[in-house]
Amino acid sequence: MSFGQSSPSRRALLAAAALLPLAGREAEASAAAPKSARYYYDRAARLAGDDPVLRALVKALTPGGALPPVKPLSPLRIFDNVAVLGTSFVQATALLTARGVILIDALGSPDDAEKIIVPGLRSVGADPAKIKYVVVAHGHSDHFGGAQFLADKYGARVMMSRAxxxxxxAERPANAPKRDLEISDGQRLTLAGTTVTFHHTPGHTPGTVSSIFPVRWKGLRHTAMLWGGTAPPAATTDKRTTLSSALAFASRMRQAGVDVELNNHGGVDNGLARIEELRAGSTGAGNPFVIGRSRTQRFMKVMETMLRGRIAQDQEASSGTSSAGGAASPGRSTHVCC
Incomplete structure (x- = not known):
């Protein structure tokens, strides 16, 4: 057998073999290299695709932007047993049962409670005097401001995490409710056959709570989640805590079979638009908040990816490098508090 010039020499083969470990090490180093903020923001945009719910989340978690104008929001039952009350900025979610109301969040002030929550419940066929619990998703005033008014007027119990x-x-904000019931991680609250499960999802605040509960639409049962606090906190360590919470809650959602996504700031998830679609009857027999198990998981994946981008951007800023830039950002947020 003869070897022509096209056949590799023994020396060339040995040289190539020697390069294999180096190539492997280079590949490992490349895989281990930290990803840029641009990488994560672009990845989140690809994950969102043309899905309006996911695109809204990408926009909301992108750095920058200003507070949206606050406009009235007419109350609406978005499920047979769930009503939304509030403004275009922040909403309270009322779970309606045969034995009373579980209200998640209480808007920003006693005036909001008296002029928005109370008449809003009446307009959707619920009695505000039957508010049994006010669940505060996190300790910011736009979520607890009306809680004490409802406790004083109707005897509602106010619930919040210990943290x-x-x-x-410690902060002594105006309109803070008097300390009442503490929410523990994994706690269940049942009222007339409706059971809400609370999960600690710290990060936005030290004790943010997200909920999972059953809803009904035209008699059919679904399982909803309500994420307790969306806007990333300022400190990088707190962003990492939020990321861990998102990963853990996504797992809880998967186990519970969540197919409905809700938020207490409807601007961050296209919720306001979906409310108006329901009000207009443009969705037919469907409900735009029922997005399916796969999309609820993708929602959390987009959140995870954007949080990784925000952490990477913090790291780039601290090291004096930047790859995010205006062009890399999938959009400009109109929300800085949620």
């Missing part, structure tokens, strides 16, 4: 009770005790 956020401590937060408001």
């Amino acid at each position: 956020d009770w401590n937060l408001i005790a």
Whole structure:
């Protein structure tokens, strides 16, 4: 057998073999290299595609932007047993049962409670005097401001995580409710056959709570989640905590079979537009909040990816490098508090 010039020499083969470990090490180094903020923001945009719910989340989690104008929001039952009350900026979610109301969040002030929540419940066929619990998703005033008014007027019990009770005790904000019931991680609250499961999802605040509960649409049962606090906190360590919370809650959602996505700031998830679609009857027999198990998981994946981008951007800023830039950002947020 003869070897022509096209056949590799023994020396060339040995040289190529020697390069294999180096190539492997280079590949490993490339895989281990930290990803840029641009990488994560672009990845989140690809994950969102043309889905309006996911695109809104990408926009909301992109750095920059200003507070949206606050406009009235007419109350609406978005499910047979769930009503939304509030403004275009922040909403309270009322779970309606045969034995009373579980209200998640209480808007920003006693005036909001008296002029928005109370008449809003009446307009959707619920009695505000039957508010049994006010669940505060996190310790910011736009979520607890009306809680004490409802407790004083109707005897409602106010619930919040211990960490956020401590937060408001330290900060002493106006309209803070008196310390009442503490929400533990994994706690279940049942009223007339409706069971809400609370999960600690710290990060936005030290004691943010996200919920999973059953809803009904035209008699059919679905399982909803309500994420308790969306806007990333300022500190990088707190962003990492939020990321861990998102990963853990996504797992809880998967286990519970969540197919409905809700938020207490409807601007961050296209919720306001979906409310108006329901009000107009343009969705037919469908409900735009029922997005399916796959899309709820993709929603959390987009959130995870954007949080990784925000962490990477913090790291780039601290090291004096930047790859995010205006062009890399998938959009400009109109929300800085949620």
